[in-house]
Amino acid sequence: MAHSxxxxxxxxxxxxxxxxxxxxxxxxxxxxxxxxxxxxxALELMVAGCLxxxxxxxxxxxxxxxxxxxxxxxxxxHEFSGSHAEQIIGHNYYERFQAFTTCVFLxxxxxxxxxxxxxxxxxxxxxxxxxxxxVCTFVYYNFYGFKEQGFVGYMKHFAGxxxxxxxxxxxxxxxxxxxxxxxxxxxxxxxxxxxxxxxxVFFSLVPVGVPVIFLGLHAGVSLIQAYVFMLLSMIxxxxxxxxxx
Numbered sequence: 001m002a003h004s005x006x007x008x009x010x011x012x013x014x015x016x017x018x019x020x021x022x023x024x025x026x027x028x029x030x031x032x033x034x035x036x037x038x039x040x041x042a043l044e045l046m047v048a049g050c051l052x053x054x055x056x057x058x059x060x061x062x063x064x065x066x067x068x069x070x071x072x073x074x075x076x077x078h079e080f081s082g083s084h085a086e087q088i089i090g091h092n093y094y095e096r097f098q099a100f101t102t103c104v105f106l107x108x109x110x111x112x113x114x115x116x117x118x119x120x121x122x123x124x125x126x127x128x129x130x131x132x133x134x135v136c137t138f139v140y141y142n143f144y145g146f147k148e149q150g151f152v153g154y155m156k157h158f159a160g161x162x163x164x165x166x167x168x169x170x171x172x173x174x175x176x177x178x179x180x181x182x183x184x185x186x187x188x189x190x191x192x193x194x195x196x197x198x199x200x201v202f203f204s205l206v207p208v209g210v211p212v213i214f215l216g217l218h219a220g221v222s223l224i225q226a227y228v229f230m231l232l233s234m235i236x237x238x239x240x241x242x243x244x245x
Contacts, residue, residue: 004119008035008042043123047110051103081105081230088234089241097237100140104133105230108188112222115196116215124225125193127185134184137233142177145240154240184232188225195221 012035019036023029030036037045058074067075081102085094108124115122123129145154158173159166199214 004039004121005042007046008037008039011037011042011045039121040123040126040129043114043120044111044129047107047114047123051106051110077102077106084231085234088231089238093238093241094234097144097234097241101230101233101237104137104233105226108133108226108229109222112192112226113219115192115199115218115222122192122196122222124188125196127189130185130188130192131181133188133229134181137184137229137236138181141233141236141240144237148241149243157240180232180236184229188229191221191225 016034016036020030020033023036024033054070055074058070061068062071078098082094082098085098085101088094089097111123111129114120115125145157148154149157158170158177160169160173162169195218199211199218202214203211
């Protein structure tokens with residue numbers, strides 16, 4: 001199986017045999033055992049690795065008196081996500097959830113922006129990637145919903161405040177909650193797939209000048225979609241962890 005990107009070939013050469021052996025051990029048989037890592041997953045790993053490296057550098061070079069450029073960028077990101085989390089989740093709860101929502105935002109932003117590089121397909125235009133992020137978000141906010149309110153308290157959250165319509169409202173709310181995975185997935189996937197497609201079409205028709213406009217549009221869509229995903233994650237966390245007074 002031929003790969004488009006050098007990083008995929010490198011990762012397959014380094015980890016391919018071990019990953020194939022592990023997958024076979026748990027009963028999963030990759031389509032091509034020699035190349036179990038595809039291009040999309042390789043790009044995801046690259047983005048995750050770069051973000052981890054960035055924050056390690058920030059942590060190792062922290063300075064109150066002379067903050068470097070990396071620290072200043074990290075502080076700007078922290079203030080940006082923190083201000084939104086405080087307003088949406090609540091003053092008393094937002095800090096413990098800020099790391100997750102910030103990581104989601106940054107991961108989606110950089111995965112989306114990879115599509116600006118000629119020859120690279122945006123990882124989030126593959127539905128598996130948005131689905132994975134959506135499932136992680138779904139598990140995360142529901143876990144904290146049960147943790148904060150207990151099983152009975154969190155289930156009551158789906159029944160609504162009026163007891164006599166609870167039998168009708170409860171199944172509707174459960175289905176609505178489950179549908180959030182599909183909603184988060186389709187919103188991100190459809191927008192990034194369409195953005196990639198439009199950019200590719202105009203590059204094919206008019207390879208000089210005009211595509212720059214659509215690259216700018218792609219960058220805008222990338223930022224907006226990451227921002228919307230982060231906001232929705234915060235909203236779901238705020239709803240799941242809210243205590244009735």
